[in-house]
Amino acid sequence: MKNEERNRSIEELIEEMDLHKEAPEEEPFRQYYFIKKARAYYQELSRQEGRPLTYCVTTFGCQMNARDSEKLSGILEEIGYVEEAEETKADFVIFNTCTVRENANQKVYGRLGQLGHIKKSKPHMMIAICGCMMQEAEEVETIRKSYRHVDLIFGTHNIFKFAELFTQALQSHKLVVDVWKDTDRIVEDLPVDRKYLFKSGVNIMFGCNNFCSYCIVPYVRGRERSRNPEDIIKEIRQLVADGVVEVMLLGQNVNSYGKTLESPISFAELLRQIEQIEGLKRIRFMTSHPKDLSDELIEVMSQSPKICRHLHLPVQAGSTRILKEMNRRYTKEDYLALVNRLKEKMPDLSLTTDIMVGFPGETEEDFEETLDVVRKVRYDSAFTFIYSKRSGTPAAKMDNQVPEDVVKERFQRLLKEVQTISAEVCKEQAGTTQEVLVEEINDHMDGYVTGRLSNNLLVHFPGDESMIGQLVKVSLKESKGFYYMGELVH
Ligand code: 5AD
Ligand code: SF4
Numbered sequence: 001m002k003n004e005e006r007n008r009s010i011e012e013l014i015e016e017m018d019l020h021k022e023a024p025e026e027e028p029f030r031q032y033y034f035i036k037k038a039r040a041y042y043q044e045l046s047r048q049e050g051r052p053l054t055y056c057v058t059t060f061g062c063q064m065n066a067r068d069s070e071k072l073s074g075i076l077e078e079i080g081y082v083e084e085a086e087e088t089k090a091d092f093v094i095f096n097t098c099t100v101r102e103n104a105n106q107k108v109y110g111r112l113g114q115l116g117h118i119k120k121s122k123p124h125m126m127i128a129i130c131g132c133m134m135q136e137a138e139e140v141e142t143i144r145k146s147y148r149h150v151d152l153i154f155g156t157h158n159i160f161k162f163a164e165l166f167t168q169a170l171q172s173h174k175l176v177v178d179v180w181k182d183t184d185r186i187v188e189d190l191p192v193d194r195k196y197l198f199k200s201g202v203n204i205m206f207g208c209n210n211f212c213s214y215c216i217v218p219y220v221r222g223r224e225r226s227r228n229p230e231d232i233i234k235e236i237r238q239l240v241a242d243g244v245v246e247v248m249l250l251g252q253n254v255n256s257y258g259k260t261l262e263s264p265i266s267f268a269e270l271l272r273q274i275e276q277i278e279g280l281k282r283i284r285f286m287t288s289h290p291k292d293l294s295d296e297l298i299e300v301m302s303q304s305p306k307i308c309r310h311l312h313l314p315v316q317a318g319s320t321r322i323l324k325e326m327n328r329r330y331t332k333e334d335y336l337a338l339v340n341r342l343k344e345k346m347p348d349l350s351l352t353t354d355i356m357v358g359f360p361g362e363t364e365e366d367f368e369e370t371l372d373v374v375r376k377v378r379y380d381s382a383f384t385f386i387y388s389k390r391s392g393t394p395a396a397k398m399d400n401q402v403p404e405d406v407v408k409e410r411f412q413r414l415l416k417e418v419q420t421i422s423a424e425v426c427k428e429q430a431g432t433t434q435e436v437l438v439e440e441i442n443d444h445m446d447g448y449v450t451g452r453l454s455n456n457l458l459v460h461f462p463g464d465e466s467m468i469g470q471l472v473k474v475s476l477k478e479s480k481g482f483y484y485m486g487e488l489v490h
Helices: 004-016 029-049 065-081 102-120 137-146 159-172 217-219 230-241 268-274 294-301 320-325 334-345 363-379 405-429
Strands: 054-059 094-099 124-131 153-154 176-178 201-203 248-250 283-285 310-311 352-359 382-384 433-441 448-453 459-461 471-479 483-488
Touching: 004 065, 029 054, 029 065, 029 159, 054 065, 054 102, 054 483, 065 124, 065 201, 065 248, 094 102, 102 124, 102 137, 102 230, 124 159, 137 459, 153 159, 153 448, 159 176, 159 248, 159 471, 201 230, 230 268, 248 268, 268 283, 294 310, 294 334, 334 363, 352 405, 363 405, 405 471, 433 459, 459 471
Parallel strands: 054 094, 094 124, 124 153, 153 176, 201 248, 248 283, 310 352, 352 382, 459 483
Antiparallel strands: 433 448, 433 471, 448 459, 471 483
16 A cells, blocks of 8 residues: 555655766665666566566564564665555565564465465565564575575565665676674664554654573564664654554554663653643553563553553563563563552553463473463453474573473463463453444455454444444443354444
């Protein structure tokens, strides 16, 4: 989806670039220069094919990647490419990868193999891979050796350079690889192509300094860097002017936002400032690390009419001993006490979480502690994961890995517990009337739309396209376990 208003000034700046001169050194102008240069290549290729060329960005992993993909799409649209939903039909395919668990990597290789066959009959096709998986040297090596049909590889730290690297790949007809180990840079003001007109993710920080012992993210996303509050506010103001009513503030650990800025500010203070933006109706954020969630934040949340009544608070495990081994820096008791403080101030707060089973050394007793937390907190929903060994992390070197059959059995028990409880929690809201942001036409039921409640659950109710992007009141008629059927209240 193109966003004429917001991109207009960028558009003008791109037009002003003089391709007879050397590329400017300063960002983002350097990228504007390469966008214009890529346009010339695009036009020639498109003329040869006798039609507009298409692109497909395939995103694996988290919301952070989804936002990065919108930036890649923004640049491709500026160059002239047209979006194509099916990657097998597109002229340019880019995989934005995730490496948080092993199966994410396998999926990429499967899809990449498939594209290899297609490219044989479509030689002008180009394939790029970026994202977290490309920050691992051995994965880049595998692609170099076994997936020779790939044209461009880059990592998480230099995604802002996409226009430049893409131009290089168009020019050279050889594999271009550019992966940085780390960065302290944040480049602002590149084009973005939002998936939704009325809501948007907004990065507030990048990277992670927590080094949970199982997690590869700090190695592939680098050290924590916060954006300046003025840049964040400016971006949100522009989004609102553009029709956005809901923002999702994104960071691996939003609660430590601002600590490394020249003039440090807290996440709670940032929220206070964002709250003031007129026209903005809803604020969400993720992810919160329990160890950094301050009373100041609880206060700001509970006072705010705009901050949604939803908190994603990954617990990972219930056993204090395992939490210590995970380097999470809170105990089971700390976590439960935090949940109590939150619920005291906001009884209607919806809590969701991430839980892992099968961390090295996890005993039946440890696992029971996880179930105990699930029963005590009563999450609205939980993402459950089987521990995946990531090479380079401290946990990968732990020798007491849990046997697969034990892990699978625990995983099933956890899933059952989580599902039973979330269905019960969902039921509690049935019969109430709530404010809902209408998000899309329902694909499965004619004449229905789907909207999102403040607590992040979905409701399907009769409606039409004209309602998309609007906040409306909906009566929740029936709970279906993890969503509702409802009716518009006039
Ligand atoms: N194995 C399984 N799950 C993991 N996560 C992070 N690293 C791993 C791993 N090695 C999960 C955590 C995190 C979520 C984004 O992914 O639960 O919160
Ligand atoms: Fe990984 Fe822990 Fe950082 Fe989350 S907080 S990204 S789990 S290291």
